[in-house]
Amino acid sequence: xxxxxxxxxxxxxxxxxxxxxxxxxxxxxxxxxxxxxxxxxxxxxxxxxxxxxxxxxxxxxxxxxxxxxxxxxxxxxxxxxxxxxxxxxxxxxxxxxxxxxxxxxxxxxxxxxxxxxxxxxxxxxxxxxxxxxxxxxxxxxxxxxxxxxxxxxxxxxxxxxxxxxxxxxxxxxxxxxxxxxxxxxxxxxxxxxxxxxxxxxxxxxxxxxxxxxxxxxxxxxxxxxxxxxxxxxxxxxxxxxxxxxxxxxxxxxxxxxxxxxxxxxxxxxxxxxxxxxxxxxxxxxxxxxxxxxxxxxxxxxxxxxxxxxxxxxxxxxxxxxxxxxxxxxxxxxxxxxxxxxxxxxxxxxxxxxxxxxxx
Numbered sequence: 161x162x163x164x165x166x167x168x169x170x171x172x173x174x175x176x177x178x179x180x181x182x183x184x185x186x187x188x189x190x191x192x193x194x195x196x197x198x199x200x201x202x203x204x205x206x207x208x209x210x211x212x213x214x215x216x217x218x219x220x221x222x223x224x225x226x227x228x229x230x231x232x233x234x235x236x237x238x239x240x241x242x243x244x245x246x247x248x249x250x251x252x253x254x255x256x257x258x259x260x261x262x263x264x265x266x267x268x269x270x271x272x273x274x275x276x277x278x279x280x281x282x283x284x285x286x287x288x289x290x291x292x293x294x295x296x297x298x299x300x301x302x303x304x305x306x307x308x309x310x311x312x313x314x315x316x317x318x319x320x321x322x323x324x325x326x327x328x329x330x331x332x333x334x335x336x337x338x339x340x341x342x343x344x345x346x347x348x349x350x351x352x353x354x355x356x357x358x359x360x361x362x363x364x365x366x367x368x369x370x371x372x373x374x375x376x377x378x379x380x381x382x383x384x385x386x387x388x389x390x391x392x393x394x395x396x397x398x399x400x401x402x403x404x405x406x407x408x409x410x411x412x413x414x415x416x417x418x419x420x421x422x423x424x425x426x427x428x429x430x431x432x433x434x435x436x437x438x439x440x441x442x443x444x445x446x447x448x449x450x451x452x453x454x455x456x457x458x459x460x461x462x463x464x465x466x467x468x469x470x471x472x473x474x475x476x477x478x479x480x481x482x483x484x485x486x487x488x489x490x491x492x493x494x495x496x497x498x499x500x501x502x503x504x505x506x507x508x509x510x511x512x513x514x515x516x517x518x519x
Contacts, residue, residue: 165192169199173206176421176493186421194489200379203492318389319479322347323435323443326394326477341519343397344508350390355500359418364462364502369416372484372499377492384494385485390504393478395471402510407471409478410517413504414462415455420497422490425455428499429483430467434475446472452483462502471508480506 172189175181181189192199325332326347332338335352338345353370356363363369375384399407415428429452435443451467471478482501486494507517 165199166202168192169202170206173203176496177206181421186423190423190489190493193492194382197380200382200492204377204379314387318387319392319433319435319481320443322389322392322479323437323477326392327437339519341516343395343401344516344519345394345397346519347392347394348390350504353388353390359498360459361416361418361498361500362460364414364416366502369500369502370482370504372482372501375484375486375491375494375499377494379492382488382491383485384487384491385483386499387481387483388501389479389481391480391506393480393506393508394476395478395508396476398508398510398516399471399473399475402473404511405473406512407473407475407510408468408508409471409480410466410468410507410509411480411505412464412466413482414464414502415453415482415484416459416462416500416502417455417457417484418459418498418500419457420493420495422486422493422497424486424488424490425457426494426497426499427452427454427485427487428463428465428501429453429485430465431479431481431483432467432469433479433481434469434471435477435479436472436474437476443477446475464503478508480504 169189169192172181172185172192175185176189193203322332322336324330326345332347332349336347336349337351339348340346350370353372354368355371356368358371361369370388370390372386372388375386377384393409395407409432411430411432413430415426417426429450431451432449434446434448436446437443447469449467449469451465453463453465455463469478482504484499505518507515508519509515
């Protein structure tokens with residue numbers, strides 16, 4: 161990367177993290193990010209470093225009291241974390257050099273018997289020193305990896321895990337509960353996502369709404385997305401009581417997003433899936449319905465989306481999932497906004513007569 165471009169990218173990123181970027185500079189930053197992979201990589205390194213500093217401060221913070229809201233990401237001013245970057249690098253270099261020197265001294269004072277392919281003790285010393293250096297770099301990489309946001313299970317992984325629990329009649333983890341609606345048994349984790357009004361967003365109704373996790377950003381493909389499996393319905397007993405193949409699920413939900421530095425609204429989606437689980441085999445997807453909408457950036461309005469799916473007669477489980485996505489250079493700024501869902505309603509009908517819901 162050219163020095164001039166590097167300085168410009170640093171300046172614009174600093175303004176963005178400080179929340180002081182103008183519309184013209186915001187467009188210039190977007191252009192730089194869209195221009196080359198090197199620019200995008202440098203930008204992500206700045207953001208990752210800020211995450212590292214936030215993680216370090218979180219380690220020494222006062223433990224959260226039960227019931228407290230999860231801590232929010234704090235963005236430091238650029239001059240502070242730029243200086244910290246140099247400090248961290250120098251500290252890591254000092255640790256590596258000290259260990260390298262110690263290991264080298266120990267190697268030099270040891271006696272090496274001749275070995276096949278390396279009769280020179282200095283050659284063996286250099287090899288061991290290189291191993292020590294590699295070990296230190298691995299430690300640094302592990303340290304940096306811990307600073308990045310923890311990855312969450314994919315939508316498919318969440319669904320398959322919930323199906324296994326329902327099939328074996330096991331208790332779910334603390335982030336989900338089991339509920340019963342007549343013959344329907346439901347694994348539900350909506351309550352684990354509940355949050356009151358925040359970031360300028362008021363719930364569509366009631367006092368709580370569902371908040372999405374942070375999006376996973378791909379620099380190379382310029383995409384960002386988050387998937388949330390909300391409910392898994394065990395419909396085995398209900399299907400058995402159905403005399404025909406006429407079973408359906410209908411779901412409706414509302415979406416919203418807070419203000420942020422991205423210029424476009426997110427694409428929200430609702431996915432309905434029907435699965436069949438056979439012994440010793442992974443759940444098999446039978447049918448699927450994906451519905452999406454492009455939401456606006458107005459936090460005062462909620463955008464509604466619905467979907468419907470005919471449930472096959474051999475289906476055993478129905479999965480309801482929500483997604484939020486961003487595309488293009490704008491996706492690199494996706495997590496400057498927060499994303500929400502509310503008023504999720506689900507109806508199940510059997511034989512076109514009996515209806516269960518809203519649940």
